[in-house]
Amino acid sequence: MNHTAELIMEKHHDPVGARIGMWLFLFTELLLFGGLFLLYAIYLHNHPEDFHYGSSHLNQFVGALNTIILLTSSLTMVLSVAMLQRRKENLAVLFLVLTFLLGAFFLLNKYFEWSAKISHGLYPGSDVLLSRSYGEVLFFGLYYVMTGLHALHVLIGMVVMLFLLRFVTKKRAKVAALLPADLEQFQGKRLYLADEQGRRIWESEPLGDSVREVAVVVDGVRTKEHWKANVIKFENAGLYWHLVDIIWIFLFPLFYLIAM
C-alpha cells in the first residue's frame, strides 16, 4: 500500500545558464562570419580599385533602407522581450509579429536587389562577371556568400519567431508529473484524482507497460512556470536576432558604401 512516488511540481529554471549557452553558440556564429570578414579584408587590401568599382554597382538606397529596417526590428524584438518580462503577453506577441514582418520586409528587399543584379548578369560564374577583373569577381563572390549567409540567418530567426509565437499563445499547463523511474512500480495499477475529502472524482484505466509519462495537464491556463520558460526562450531568440543585426551593421558599409 505504501507505494510512494515523487511528484515533480516545479520545473527547474536556470536563466543565466541558458543565456551563457546561447552566447557560446553566438560566438561560433561570430567566428563563422569572422572568417568571411577576414577574407573580405585581405581581398580589399589586394584589390582596392576593383572593390570600389564593384561596390558602385550596389544600390546604396536599398542597403540603407535595409539597415533601418533591421535596426528597427531589433528595437521591436527587445520590446517584445521586455513586455514578456513584465508579463504583458499580448504586447509581447504584438512586438514579436512586428519583428517578424520587418524581417520579411528585409528579405523582400533582398530578393528584389538580388533579382536586379542577376538580371544584369552579375552573379557568380556568369559570363558578364567572368569578363571583368579578378578583384570584381572576388567582390561579387563575397557579396553573394556574405549577404546570402546573412539572409539565411534572418530567415532562421523568423522561423524561431514562429515557434515563440506558438509557445506564448499555447494555453496548456502541466501542473504535476511522475518521475519516469517511479512509473515501473505502478504497472497494472489505477491512478485516481481525489478531492479534499478523499472522494474519487476521476479514475484511470490500469496502467500498461507502454505508458512512458504520467502528468496532470490543465487546458486553458497559463502558469507562472510556463511564463518563466517562455521568458528564457524569448531572451535567447532576441540575442540571436540582435547578433544578426550586428553582422548587418558591418556588412552595410563594407559592401554598399566603399564606392562613394
Place this chain on the structure above:
Amino acid sequence: MEKEQTVHENVHIGTYVMVWLALLMLTGLTVTVAGLNLQSFAIVVAIFIAGLKSTLVLNYFMHIKYESPIFRNMVLVVIVTIAIIIGLTFVDISFR
C-alpha cells in the same frame, strides 16, 4: 533564481528607444562620411562607426551592460581573438 530572472526588468522602454534613435543617427553619419571622399581613411571611419553601433546593440539590446561580468569578459575574449586572427593575417600578407 528569482533575482536572476528579473535582472533586465528595470531597463526603461525609453532607454531602448533612445538607443534605437542613436543607431539611426549613426547610420546617417556613416552614409554622410562615406560621401566625403576620405580615400583609404574612409574604411577606418566606417569600421569605427560600425563598432560604435555594435557596442550599443551589445550593451543595451543584448543586455551585456546589465549582465554579470562573466558575459562581458567572454565577449571581450572572442572579439580580441578575432582581432588577433585578422591582425596576424595582415602582418603575414603585408610582409610577403
